[in-house]
Amino acid sequence: MRGLKGGGIEQTEVKIHLKTRIQHGEEIDSFELFSDGRYYEKGDSFFLKYDEVQEEGTIHTIVKMKQGEEALILRSGAVKMRMVFKEDEELAGSYESQLGTLMITTKTSKLTHTADRTRNHGEIRLAYQLFMQGNPVGKYEMNISYKEEGRE
DSSP states (O other), rough: OEEEEEEEEOOOOOOOOEEEEEETTTEEEEEEEEEEEEEEETTTTEEEEEEEEEETTTEEEEEEETTTTEEEEEEEEEEEEEEEEETTOOOEEEETTTTTEEEEEEEEEEEEEEEETTEEEEEEEEEEEEEETTTTEEEEEEEEEEEEOOOO
């Protein structure tokens, strides 16, 4: 295991594969991201950290999964966003842009996390509806898989 110490916490380098499918009305968009990232555990939660490079600039993303099936996605950098997910619940978040801070809401229909801690790999599956300022933006399906580098 290639571990890195960060703030006294053992961090493992992982390869991250993110697949997102967005449905808005009749339109369906999907995209994939491959990134290097880090995986670590703290208390009863585990974290994935990775960067996305987009036209607007680099976006730093942290995904926090808490036992009891709750998730938090924090994005900073070119985009600032905070989204909270809990199955069958509507939860408030925020999105910061040049226009100011907008309120967003997630209504989660599916949230699962499967992990093999001995091999440091796993997958998060998330399905939710996103609302911005109370208006529907679309239905999202996200699959985030991660695997320690060099492991099969």
